[in-house]
Each structure stands twice: as structure tokens, then as C-alpha cells.
Amino acid sequence: MPRTRSHARDTQSHLEKTTPLEPLPPPPEALMDTTELLHFLKLGKTKISELINQEGLPVHKFGHAYRFDRNEVWQWLQNRRQMR
Template identity: 40%
Template sequence: MEQHDAMPSLQLLLTIPQVAKALNLGRTKVYELIGKENLPVQRFGRAIRVSQEDLVRWLKERQARDDGGT
């Protein structure tokens, strides 16, 4: 049987429960990070999603800020 090259499954945006699981935090804490610590989100009506790239960038910036002593 011939295999066809298929586009790899890419999940560009994460739901709040997926972000919570990735960070090993609760859903409420993720909403707190969005509101108080500017975790970047994309809104589609009432749906809130977090870009994987934005999440990684935000974590790196947060770590650099914390390592800098501020």
C-alpha cells in the first residue's frame, strides 16, 4: 500500500485547559496569568486560545525578568 505524504498535525493554538496542563497549573491560575501577568491570548468571540509560540516566548521573558532580579 502506497503512503502519501501528509501535512503533520499542527496545533497552533491551545485551549485554557491545555495551557493549564502544559504548565501543571489549574484553570483559574491560567486566567489569573492572563489578567495579571499579560499571558498573551487570541480571542475568537468567547473562545480564548493561547499560541504555543506566544506561550514559550512569554515563559522565556518571564524567566529572564525573574532571573534579572526585578
């Protein structure tokens, strides 16, 4: 069914009545893989596994792949420092 002028007007008036969208947050930095995290924290694989399993180091799992958001890891470190 072809659009008519009245349909276009109705759509336009609907768009004017809706609240403006909030701006999107900036995109996250690229996720780090395990090797990059090892270099970032200067720790070994065993210690990284312990931090994930016992102390809540934030991780994103994609199947068998682990990825770490640099900002989340940094925030986790800051929170951990404040708790000690």
C-alpha cells in the same frame, strides 16, 4: 474585454519590475485551547486567569473562546524567567 497580446506583455513586464515577495514565515503551530494550556503549564484555571489578567499571558480571544499560541506562551515564559 478580451485580453490582447500587448496587455499580456504589459502585465509580464510589470511583474518583472516588481520586487520579489519575501518568503512567508512558517505557519504557527496549532493554537491550544484552555485545557491544553492547563496541561502544558500544569496549572489550574484560576491561575491561568490571573496570569492573563495580571501578568500578560498572551491570549487570542474568539468571542468567548480563548486560544493560546504555544510559541507565544513559551516566549512569554522565557521573558518572565529573565525578569526575575
